[in-house]
Amino acid sequence: MSENVSVFAKAGSSIKAKFISFGNGIVTFFKTPSSYVKLGSVLAIIGLAIVLFFVGKEHQFLLDNNTIEINGKSYSSLNLVSAKIDNSDFIEIPRRTRMNNFQTGQSHKITLNYIENGQEKELVTKFKVPASEKNTLISLPALIAGADQSEWMSEFLSVQAPVPDEPAVEDDMAMDMDGMDMAF
Amino acid sequence: MTNELELQQTPQKKGSAFLERIKSGVKAFGLPRLIITGFLVLLFLIAPAAHVNIGTAITDVINRFGMNAIMVLAMVPMIHSGCGLNFGLPLGIIAGLLGATLSIQTNIPGGASFWLAILYATPFSVIFGWAYGKLLNKVKGSEMMIATYVGFSAVSFMCMMWLLLPFKNPTMIWGYGGSGLRTTISTQGYYYHYLNDFLALDFSKWVSPASVGDGAFIGAMKNFFSHLVIPTGMILFFAVFAFIIWAFLKTKMGTAMTAVGSNSQFAMASGINIDRTRTISVIMSTWLGAVGILVYEQSFGFIQLYNAPFYMAMPAVSAILIGGASVNKATITNVIIGTILYQGIVTMTPSVMNGLVHTDMSEVIRIIISNGMIIYALTRKTEASR
Amino acid sequence: MSNIFKNAVTSVKDGFKGFGDRQSKKFHDFVNRGPKENLKNLGEFALNNIVPIIFIVFCAFAIPISGQPFSSVVRDVVTRLMRNSFLVLSLLIPIMAGMGLNFGMTLGAMAGQIGLILVSDWQVVGIPGLMLAAIISIPISIVLGWFCGTMLNKAKGREMVTSYMISFFMNGVYQLVVLYMMGSIIPIASNSLLLPRGYGIRNTVNFAGTKGSLGMRKSLDNFWSFNIGTIQIPILTILIIALLCIFILWFKKTKLGQDMRAVGQDMEVAREAGIKVERTRVLAIIISTVLAGFGMIIYLSNMGTLNTYNSHSQIGMFSIAALLVGGASVSKANIRNAFLGIILFHTMFIVSPYAGKNLIGEAQLGEYFRVFVSYGVITLSLVLYEVKARRAKGHQAKELKEAQEKMLKNKETAEVIA
Numbered sequence: 001m002s003e004n005v006s007v008f009a010k011a012g013s014s015i016k017a018k019f020i021s022f023g024n025g026i027v028t029f030f031k032t033p034s035s036y037v038k039l040g041s042v043l044a045i046i047g048l049a050i051v052l053f054f055v056g057k058e059h060q061f062l063l064d065n066n067t068i069e070i071n072g073k074s075y076s077s078l079n080l081v082s083a084k085i086d087n088s089d090f091i092e093i094p095r096r097t098r099m100n101n102f103q104t105g106q107s108h109k110i111t112l113n114y115i116e117n118g119q120e121k122e123l124v125t126k127f128k129v130p131a132s133e134k135n136t137l138i139s140l141p142a143l144i145a146g147a148d149q150s151e152w153m154s155e156f157l158s159v160q161a162p163v164p165d166e167p168a169v170e171d172d173m174a175m176d177m178d179g180m181d182m183a184f
Numbered sequence: 185m186t187n188e189l190e191l192q193q194t195p196q197k198k199g200s201a202f203l204e205r206i207k208s209g210v211k212a213f214g215l216p217r218l219i220i221t222g223f224l225v226l227l228f229l230i231a232p233a234a235h236v237n238i239g240t241a242i243t244d245v246i247n248r249f250g251m252n253a254i255m256v257l258a259m260v261p262m263i264h265s266g267c268g269l270n271f272g273l274p275l276g277i278i279a280g281l282l283g284a285t286l287s288i289q290t291n292i293p294g295g296a297s298f299w300l301a302i303l304y305a306t307p308f309s310v311i312f313g314w315a316y317g318k319l320l321n322k323v324k325g326s327e328m329m330i331a332t333y334v335g336f337s338a339v340s341f342m343c344m345m346w347l348l349l350p351f352k353n354p355t356m357i358w359g360y361g362g363s364g365l366r367t368t369i370s371t372q373g374y375y376y377h378y379l380n381d382f383l384a385l386d387f388s389k390w391v392s393p394a395s396v397g398d399g400a401f402i403g404a405m406k407n408f409f410s411h412l413v414i415p416t417g418m419i420l421f422f423a424v425f426a427f428i429i430w431a432f433l434k435t436k437m438g439t440a441m442t443a444v445g446s447n448s449q450f451a452m453a454s455g456i457n458i459d460r461t462r463t464i465s466v467i468m469s470t471w472l473g474a475v476g477i478l479v480y481e482q483s484f485g486f487i488q489l490y491n492a493p494f495y496m497a498m499p500a501v502s503a504i505l506i507g508g509a510s511v512n513k514a515t516i517t518n519v520i521i522g523t524i525l526y527q528g529i530v531t532m533t534p535s536v537m538n539g540l541v542h543t544d545m546s547e548v549i550r551i552i553i554s555n556g557m558i559i560y561a562l563t564r565k566t567e568a569s570r
Numbered sequence: 571m572s573n574i575f576k577n578a579v580t581s582v583k584d585g586f587k588g589f590g591d592r593q594s595k596k597f598h599d600f601v602n603r604g605p606k607e608n609l610k611n612l613g614e615f616a617l618n619n620i621v622p623i624i625f626i627v628f629c630a631f632a633i634p635i636s637g638q639p640f641s642s643v644v645r646d647v648v649t650r651l652m653r654n655s656f657l658v659l660s661l662l663i664p665i666m667a668g669m670g671l672n673f674g675m676t677l678g679a680m681a682g683q684i685g686l687i688l689v690s691d692w693q694v695v696g697i698p699g700l701m702l703a704a705i706i707s708i709p710i711s712i713v714l715g716w717f718c719g720t721m722l723n724k725a726k727g728r729e730m731v732t733s734y735m736i737s738f739f740m741n742g743v744y745q746l747v748v749l750y751m752m753g754s755i756i757p758i759a760s761n762s763l764l765l766p767r768g769y770g771i772r773n774t775v776n777f778a779g780t781k782g783s784l785g786m787r788k789s790l791d792n793f794w795s796f797n798i799g800t801i802q803i804p805i806l807t808i809l810i811i812a813l814l815c816i817f818i819l820w821f822k823k824t825k826l827g828q829d830m831r832a833v834g835q836d837m838e839v840a841r842e843a844g845i846k847v848e849r850t851r852v853l854a855i856i857i858s859t860v861l862a863g864f865g866m867i868i869y870l871s872n873m874g875t876l877n878t879y880n881s882h883s884q885i886g887m888f889s890i891a892a893l894l895v896g897g898a899s900v901s902k903a904n905i906r907n908a909f910l911g912i913i914l915f916h917t918m919f920i921v922s923p924y925a926g927k928n929l930i931g932e933a934q935l936g937e938y939f940r941v942f943v944s945y946g947v948i949t950l951s952l953v954l955y956e957v958k959a960r961r962a963k964g965h966q967a968k969e970l971k972e973a974q975e976k977m978l979k980n981k982e983t984a985e986v987i988a
Contacts, residue, residue, distance in 0.1 A: 045708075548742050552742035555736075555739035562728060
């Protein structure tokens with residue numbers, strides 16, 4: 001029995017020693033300046049990753065030109081609108097249609113050209129989208145009528161259609177891969 | 185170090201002595217091997233819950249054992265002569281494939297074609313093995329890496345040859361539009377199941393599946409035996425080869441081989457021609473590989489050409505390692521135990537997994553276990569001598 | 571910071587200067603020697619560079635036979651040079667540390683692929699997407715590289731075959747993660763990535779971006795590039811590759827780089843000199859793995875599609891073959907070997923199916939041929955290296971014996987005189 005106790009004591013002491021050395025390690029870590037540099041650079045990289053995530057996050061904007069009723073108020077569709085987001089080309093959105101446009105980042109600027117009372121008008125609006133929002137529906141009639149942002153912009157929840165297995169890319173790639181398709 | 189020794193020598197309580205014995209037993213058996221054995225036993229225990237018939241399972245394991253055992257046996261001579269694990273097994277397999285295709289080209293139906301294939305494969309495996317052995321003698325110390333790539337080069341070279349060689353038998357060549365041999369050639373009509381059916385014990389002929397009136401035990405036994413088939417011929421064939429190798433290792437040549445492998449300085453001092461001994465071991469391994477693939481084909485039913493032999497060395501290598509061999513030590517027992525364990529896991533995991541969770545992770549498990557075993561053998565401290 | 575930069579600049583300068591000096595010295599030697607001596611040297615040179623010479627000769631014959639216009643061959647080679655350079659360069663550091671060809675670079679490639687899969691699920695696109703993938707790959711690469719390095723320390727003397735087996739083993743683990751854990755344990759939202767059964771990644775992942783989506787394909791190459799004829803010259807990619815070259819040249823000069831070379835030359839001597847041999851070797855593998863991860867991201871962004879379960883294992887073999895074609899050996903490799911190798915190897919790769927078709931009427935034959943050449947080159951280089959190493963060893967032993975005999979003789983004569 002006494003032997004066993006001594007064994008445990010020994011084991012305990014070794015664990016204790018490990019703890020102490022671990023503690024010492026931490027202390028030396030905070031004493032040496034190079035450790036701060038290391039820690040700092042790790043944090044900087046993590047920070048960079050977060051920034052990259054928000055900068056590179058892709059959003060789909062669905063520019064909608066349909067008659068729409070929001071909070072009991074009806075906005076009728078326009079005859080012809082052309083729109084661009086950020087620096088994209090202008091796209092024409094005829095009546096009762098919906099066009100899509102992909103952009104990265106959260107802050108955007110939408111520029112609309114439309115005809116009102118026989119006069120050509122331009123409307124520039126800045127807005128932000130939450131990073132988690134994948135598809136955003138923008139109702140152009142509501143935007144032009146001067147509705148609130150929460151009214152003309154809404155998340156578009158599409159039901160993900162099941163994508164068929166093995167997309168047609170396979171053939172394309174076989175060519176791209178230059179016959180690297182060996183039996184591995 | 186000394187402390188440890190003292191600790192072991194001091195009289196201890198019975199319990200701890202027992203524990204110590206278990207520990208040393210585990211150490212001798214090897215922890216990975218123990219885990220793999222435990223895993224296999226577990227698979228057999230939960231098999232009924234997964235609706236897998238034990239009789240079928242055992243039949244599969246024995247069958248796959250017979251199919252692969254000779255290729256695993258092919259590892260033994262080279263390990264003995266210190267050439268390491270024979271990653272160049274595809275070279276022997278190619279000799280076997282040449283024998284098989286030539287035999288079918290000769291077009292003698294039935295079991296005779298099997299012996300003919302072995303006959304044809306022999307000169308090829310001797311020539312290949314001789315050249316391969318000469319090469320390995322030039323690169324002592326890093327045989328394994330070079331063996332791997334010799335195997336790969338040979339397989340990819342033969343890919344071109346299968347396309348170009350003037351084989352004529354219509355069962356082997358592409359019908360129209362293509363040229364060269366097919367990727368898979370059926371052995372049906374030639375030596376298909378030649379060894380499998382030789383004196384086979386098919387219990388299903390004598391025992392019918394459990395019927396309503398049977399008791400629990402009788403029913404279970406009936407269910408077991410009605411699915412059991414033992415390919416006696418294939419097992420006998422392996423037994424003969426195993427015996428020949430075992431006996432060979434006891435001869436003068438065999439002991440010389442072992443001497444070269446375990447201590448080349450000593451072997452040289454006692455007048456053994458090291459290079460010649462090593463070359464002979466390589467020729468033996470190559471020929472066994474050739475015979476091994478023929479046995480495999482007769483049971484599997486197809487000759488697989490082109491890319492098929494690329495990774496055929498890996499299962500054989502890991503099987504012998506699982507059986508307890510190391511990079512420079514291997515016995516026939518290692519071959520038998522290793523092949524049973526490896527093939528047991530390979531055959532049992534898919535059926536049990538499918539029965540339980542409806543996903544087939546067996547391929548991933550096989551990759552991890554077999555390659556993990558090879559890494560374990562390569563990184564063992566005791567063998568890091570070279 | 572500026573100090574590091576200065577160091578890098580001087581080391582690069584030294585590198586070029588050293589190269590120039592060596593060439594001019596070679597030229598002077600050539601002029602000073604007689605023609606007979608030169609012929610002998612030429613023979614030696616040919617023997618030492620047998621692999622590149624075979625390839626140059628092969629390409630010289632195969633390009634005309636293939637019937638491909640020279641400009642299209644050049645265009646394809648340039649594309650592949652940009653695509654593969656980073657990967658091949660990632661192999662250099664372990665060679666410096668005497669650990670041979672790092673077959674474990676596939677581990678880095680796996681890490682890069684995991685990064686790209688996650689990023690494309692999060693729909694982070696363009697260059698930020700690639701950078702984010704690179705950052706994600708770093709910790710994975712470090713862990714895998716640490717594992718590989720530690721294992722290789724236990725298998726000294728057979729690092730290559732062990733790293734080769736580790737790449738196979740890790741392929742199993744990779745499949746476990748990507749095929750079973752992604753979508754079930756690791757959240758993956760996109761249906762276009764997941765298999766129809768609800769978990770596991772599809773066989774192919776497309777980075778091109780569909781239906782107007784921006785994607786990541788070629789975002790690096792198209793960011794800043796110009797065209798010469800039909801050949802696209804991607805400046806940003808070239809800059810990144812140049813940066814890696816400078817890093818390698820600079821790294822050789824650092825304390826760690828010097829330690830690695832010492833370890834590569836003789837482990838025991840290095841240990842006695844107070845170098846932590848094991849740690850140095852593990853670091854060499856970790857650096858190589860991380861770089862391979864970046865290389866794979868560059869490679870895949872150029873390709874536009876990921877072959878989820880094949881890309882990494884193929885790239886390992888092709889990168890190693892390319893480096894060896896450039897005249898590198900198991901113990902010696904430099905940046906020049908890498909570039910020359912990629913150019914020669916990929917020229918062979920591009921033209922051989924056409925050449926096979928024109929010669930025998932079978933494109934398939936050419937495809938088998940280039941695979942055979944890839945494996946054959948690795949085999950030939952490994953064998954040549956081993957034979958040479960053994961010959962050098964024998965030579966050394968002989969010299970040592972002669973010196974000993976001489977010493978004994980001297981001793982005897984001294985005793986006689988006394």
